[in-house]
Amino acid sequence: xxxxxxxxxxxxxxxxxxxxxxxxxxxxxxxxxxxxxxxxxxxxxxxxxxxxxxxxxxxxxxxxxxxxxxxxxxxxxxxxxxxxxxxxxxxxxxxxxxxxxxxxxxxxxxxxxxxxxxxxxxxxxxxxxxxxxxxxxxxxxxxxxxxxxxxxxxxxxxxxxxxxxxxxxxxxxxxxxxxxxxxxxxxxxxxxxxxxxxxxxxxxxxxxxxxxxxxxxxxxxxxxxxxxxxxxxxxxxxxxxxxxxxxxxxxxxxxxxxxxxxxxxxxxxxxxxxxxxxxxxxxxxxxxxxxxxxxxxxxxxxxxxxxxxxxxxxxxxxxxxxxxxxxxxxxxxxxxxxxxxxxxxxxxxxxxxxxxxxxxxxxxxxxxxxxxxxxxxxxxxxxxxxxxxxxxxxxxxxxxxxxxxxxxxxxxxxxxxxxxxxxxxxxxxxxxxxxxxxxxxxxxxxxxxxxxxxxxxxxxxxxxxxxxxxxxxxxxxxxxxxxxxxxxxxxxxxxxxxxxxxxxxxxxxxxxxxxxxxxxxxxxxxxxxxxxxxxxxxxxxxxxxxxxxxxxxxxxxxxxxxxxxxxxxxxxxxxxxxxxxxxxxxxxxxxxxxxxxxxxxxxxxxxxxxxxxxxxxxxxxxxxxxxxxxxxxxxxxxxxxxxxxxxxxxxxxxxxxxxxxxxxxxxxxxxxxxxxxxxxxxxxxxxxxxxxxxxxxxxxxxxxxxxxxxxxxxxxxxxxxxxxxxxxxxxxxxxxxxxxxxxxxxxxxxxxxxxxxxxxxxxxxxxxxxxxxxxxxxxxxxxxxxxxxxxxxxxxxxxxxxxxxxxxxxxxxxxxxxxxxxxxxxxxxxxxxxxxxxxxxxxxxxxxxxxxxxxxxxxxxxxxxxxxxxxxxxxxxxxxxxxxxxxxxxxxxxxxxxxxxxxxxxxxxxxxxxxxxxxxxxxxxxxxxxxxxx
Numbered sequence: 001x002x003x004x005x006x007x008x009x010x011x012x013x014x015x016x017x018x019x020x021x022x023x024x025x026x027x028x029x030x031x032x033x034x035x036x037x038x039x040x041x042x043x044x045x046x047x048x049x050x051x052x053x054x055x056x057x058x059x060x061x062x063x064x065x066x067x068x069x070x071x072x073x074x075x076x077x078x079x080x081x082x083x084x085x086x087x088x089x090x091x092x093x094x095x096x097x098x099x100x101x102x103x104x105x106x107x108x109x110x111x112x113x114x115x116x117x118x119x120x121x122x123x124x125x126x127x128x129x130x131x132x133x134x135x136x137x138x139x140x141x142x143x144x145x146x147x148x149x150x151x152x153x154x155x156x157x158x159x160x161x162x163x164x165x166x167x168x169x170x171x172x173x174x175x176x177x178x179x180x181x182x183x184x185x186x187x188x189x190x191x192x193x194x195x196x197x198x199x200x201x202x203x204x205x206x207x208x209x210x211x212x213x214x215x216x217x218x219x220x221x222x223x224x225x226x227x228x229x230x231x232x233x234x235x236x237x238x239x240x241x242x243x244x245x246x247x248x249x250x251x252x253x254x255x256x257x258x259x260x261x262x263x264x265x266x267x268x269x270x271x272x273x274x275x276x277x278x279x280x281x282x283x284x285x286x287x288x289x290x291x292x293x294x295x296x297x298x299x300x301x302x303x304x305x306x307x308x309x310x311x312x313x314x315x316x317x318x319x320x321x322x323x324x325x326x327x328x329x330x331x332x333x334x335x336x337x338x339x340x341x342x343x344x345x346x347x348x349x350x351x352x353x354x355x356x357x358x359x360x361x362x363x364x365x366x367x368x369x370x371x372x373x374x375x376x377x378x379x380x381x382x383x384x385x386x387x388x389x390x391x392x393x394x395x396x397x398x399x400x401x402x403x404x405x406x407x408x409x410x411x412x413x414x415x416x417x418x419x420x421x422x423x424x425x426x427x428x429x430x431x432x433x434x435x436x437x438x439x440x441x442x443x444x445x446x447x448x449x450x451x452x453x454x455x456x457x458x459x460x461x462x463x464x465x466x467x468x469x470x471x472x473x474x475x476x477x478x479x480x481x482x483x484x485x486x487x488x489x490x491x492x493x494x495x496x497x498x499x500x501x502x503x504x505x506x507x508x509x510x511x512x513x514x515x516x517x518x519x520x521x522x523x524x525x526x527x528x529x530x531x532x533x534x535x536x537x538x539x540x541x542x543x544x545x546x547x548x549x550x551x552x553x554x555x556x557x558x559x560x561x562x563x564x565x566x567x568x569x570x571x572x573x574x575x576x577x578x579x580x581x582x583x584x585x586x587x588x589x590x591x592x593x594x595x596x597x598x599x600x601x602x603x604x605x606x607x608x609x610x611x612x613x614x615x616x617x618x619x620x621x622x623x624x625x626x627x628x629x630x631x632x633x634x635x636x637x638x639x640x641x642x643x644x645x646x647x648x649x650x651x652x653x654x655x656x657x658x659x660x661x662x663x664x665x666x667x668x669x670x671x672x673x674x675x676x677x678x679x680x681x682x683x684x685x686x687x688x689x690x691x692x693x694x695x696x697x698x699x700x701x702x703x704x705x706x707x708x709x710x711x712x713x714x715x716x717x718x719x720x721x722x723x724x725x726x727x728x729x730x731x732x733x734x735x736x737x738x739x740x741x742x743x744x745x746x747x748x749x750x751x752x753x754x755x756x757x758x759x760x761x762x763x764x765x766x767x768x769x770x771x772x773x774x775x776x777x778x779x780x781x782x783x784x785x786x787x788x789x790x791x792x793x794x795x796x797x798x799x800x801x802x803x804x805x806x807x808x809x810x811x812x813x814x815x816x817x818x819x820x821x822x823x824x825x826x827x828x829x830x831x832x833x834x835x836x837x838x839x840x841x842x843x844x845x846x847x848x849x850x851x852x853x854x855x856x857x858x859x860x861x862x863x864x865x866x867x868x869x870x871x872x873x874x875x876x877x878x879x880x881x882x883x884x885x886x887x888x889x890x891x892x893x894x895x896x897x898x899x900x901x902x903x904x905x906x907x908x909x910x911x912x913x914x915x916x917x918x919x920x921x922x923x924x925x926x927x928x929x930x931x932x933x934x
Contacts (some may be wrong), residue, residue: 020040020046024915025191038081044066045066045067048432049062050101050112052428053405053406061073063099067094070099072085088160089162090153094120096114098180099112099180100182102191106189106459108157111159115180117148118145118580119147127612145176147330149175150175163813170205175195175197178234181193184247185246189209191409192206196234201223202222202233202251220270222270224448230809232253234288234289235252235288235290235358235431236293241556245269246266249263250304252291253283255310257273259279259306263574269791276337276757289358296368296385297388298393299391300391301332301491305358306330306331307356308353308355319691328353328355355374358433360437363384367441370385394441398410398440400457402461410458414452417447449470450468452464539565539569541830581594594618612638613645618884622882625652629649629658640727646669651682663683675706678708680700684713687699688754693723701717715737718731718733718736718747721735744774745770746780752785765789768781776804782808783801786800789801815848819849820838825839829860829861841854893905
């Protein structure tokens with residue numbers, strides 16, 4: 001099978017190695033492949049599966065998601081399936097991932113929710129997203145593609161479905177969905193929908209009970225981490241972990257993001273419990289996919305299985321401390337958190353796999369849950385649970401009459417003889433791309449007797465089962481009304497008991513000269529070099545007058561003095577340099593003029609170190625970090641004092657997420673100046689970004705040994721300790737940071753998180769408010785404050801801060817979508833679809849008016865369309881946004897020359913200078929960096 005296929009080309013899956021697979025359970029511990037007999041070879045690029053008896057004939061049907069059209073298979077009841085997608089009127093496009101059957105309107109028919117990942121196509125998917133080192137091939141990050149909405153199909157009860165995605169308001173929310181799970185989080189009798197999104201806010205669709213949904217993820221507390229960050233949501237489950245009557249959420253993620261545990265507060269809100277439950281500690285270095293919340297040992301406490309593997313099959317190239325193939329995890333619940341039970345739970349947990357999907361069910365009907373895990377490029381594995389049935393258990397097989405036939409969505413509670421209550425729900429959905437056993441399992445530990453089981457059916461009927469026997473599969477049929485409460489009329493199916501079966505970093509305050517200035521700060525003009533020739537005394541006098549005026553803050557007069565000096569002596573490099581610095585400090589509108597002066601200085605004197613440094617900083621501020629790094633590297637060999645420059649270089653490399661290179665630069669600085677505070681600090685940041693928390697802590701502590709009053713090192717150390725749940729030491733450092741320097745908003749926000757974790761909500765609120773006062777756009781502070789206010793019932797003020805978070809995220813999302821549109825436009829332009837390309841570039845610029853690449857590409861398209869004047873304006877926009885963009889200057893010069901405009905020669909001269917003096921590393925498409933573990 002070709003990989004990938006072109007759009008519109010029929011996918012050849014005739015070779016059995018590309019088939020989907022169905023294995024029949026032989027009831028003897030073995031399985032038989034019946035794929036071909038059942039007619040389930042599949043079409044297209046298969047992704048996941050959902051199961052449910054949608055037509056109520058007593059046989060489980062399948063829905064298989066694909067890239068392209070997904071497929072509904074009707075179970076014929078004779079071991080075969082029929083593709084009834086067309087007859088069912090289910091039509092999907094694009095990249096479908098997880099799916100699940102639910103009865104969202106409680107009409108007794110199983111509806112279908114389908115996750116859609118992103119707006120990928122074969123052309124965009126072929127864009128290079130590697131990194132600049134051997135073996136650095138990489139998948140394009142989801143940020144490079146546009147989000148998309150999900151599907152909801154309503155079952156009409158006659159074998160057909162109606163697409164209600166728009167009518168239900170599901171379509172109103174676009175994301176990058178990989179996982180889905182259902183539960184009634186507010187106990188109003190209607191199933192709600194949680195969607196795990198990749199690098200996008202997580203969704204919680206609240207069922208309004210009238211056929212519509214409202215997306216409340218952010219306000220409910222499940223949209224982001226407690227820091228207000230998005231994460232790579234993949235696998236998920238929506239189950240009441242602590243048996244308080246309200247379902248909680250667990251969602252897997254990538255390394256350093258921590259798998260998310262959202263605890264349901266019972267008030268329509270959730271709390272981020274990842275760290276307090278120890279889930280973060282165990283999952284920090286893992287990338288999780290298939291997972292499930294279930295009681296693996298039947299002791300009455302719900303545990304957690306996680307199938308893991310990094311998304312990058314060559315992650316060791318860029319991040320040697322991570323691995324592609326990873327061990328699965330089994331985390332045992334111990335009441336207030338989890339402990340890792342993997343090492344004592346079987347050989348499978350000592351092996352590494354490239355796992356993805358995981359499905360859960362009792363394969364051998366011995367009363368405990370077994371697991372099947374699919375893997376990339378290798379066989380799936382099956383784990384048979386051989387210990388769960390040492391404790392007592394019961395499993396319910398629900399049969400709806402008024403409700404849907406399988407009782408999907410029924411809420412079941414079990415009360416043991418000792419009075420302990422457990423809650424579960426009938427569902428086949430959860431995990432990642434997988435479907436699960438629909439039976440409802442309870443473990444009851446050493447207790448042999450059950451006081452009662454209560455079933456709340458989707459129809460609203462409540463059913464009570466009194467004193468059922470343990471260690472059996474119990475068939476429970478929905479009564480016609482709540483009055484027909486079952487006491488002993490349930491049917492035992494079988495008893496088979498057997499003895500064994502980034503934050504964004506705050507800018508540092510200067511304490512050690514130039515290297516402690518903000519990372520993109522511009523170096524001031526240097527004193528007049530003695531080597532400047534004496535000719536042109538008038539020019540020198542004007543230059544010195546300009547310096548004196550500049551010191552007094554008389555900027556316009558200083559500017560005129562420098563211009564006059566240059567007019568008198570055109571090769572006066574120091575005057576040009578001073579004028580360039582002055583213009584650069586006036587903001588982005590003057591960057592082009594400043595860059596021209598620095599280029600002229602370097603043309604006259606290629607060894608002018610300060611000009612190279614300032615040109616590097618200007619390129620960085622214009623968004624061309626790669627060129628800035630290369631330019632600064634060229635300055636270092638020319639400088640007599642290199643330590644400061646190595647620190648500046650390390651900061652730029654860190655901004656470009658080249659952490660290994662940054663660490664090397666900071667080491668160079670420390671070789672000559674071992675007590676260099678800024679080098680230790682920068683090294684600490686780079687090591688933390690690489691996941692070396694111990695090394696980072698050592699570097700920040702080194703700073704504090706040199707200067708105990710360094711507020712930012714106290715802040716960073718406190719932040720590290722907080723991540724490691726060392727609350728007392730974290731508090732000491734964070735409180736010291738704000739005492740020394742009260743104007744660090746990030747430190748106040750971290751204190752807010754710490755106090756909130758300690759239930760010191762009054763102090764937390766005060767800390768968050770201080771952070772917001774210092775930086776109204778600080779997401780972590782806004783989000784934390786909003787959650788506290790909402791918990792106190794201050795809904796209106798809470799909404800204001802939630803809205804601020806949403807707006808900030810929306811702005812960031814629009815920038816990412818703009819990059820994706822620019823890439824799409826490049827593909828369309830290269831294929832000759834100029835009108836479509838023009839539309840894409842214009843839309844990209846509307847979303848992100850600072851995207852110079854889109855402006856330049858728009859100019860190229862307009863040039864091909866012979867729209868010369870419009871193309872000229874597009875190129876002018878590109879050089880205004882990125883003054884160092886040689887190609888844009890060149891193409892602008894060519895068009896102006898053809899139009900007879902005398903400005904052409906100046907643009908072509910700039911292009912030639914830039915080409916000679918500035919490294920041109922940007923592309924017309926986009927640049928990608930290695931994954932940032934923070």
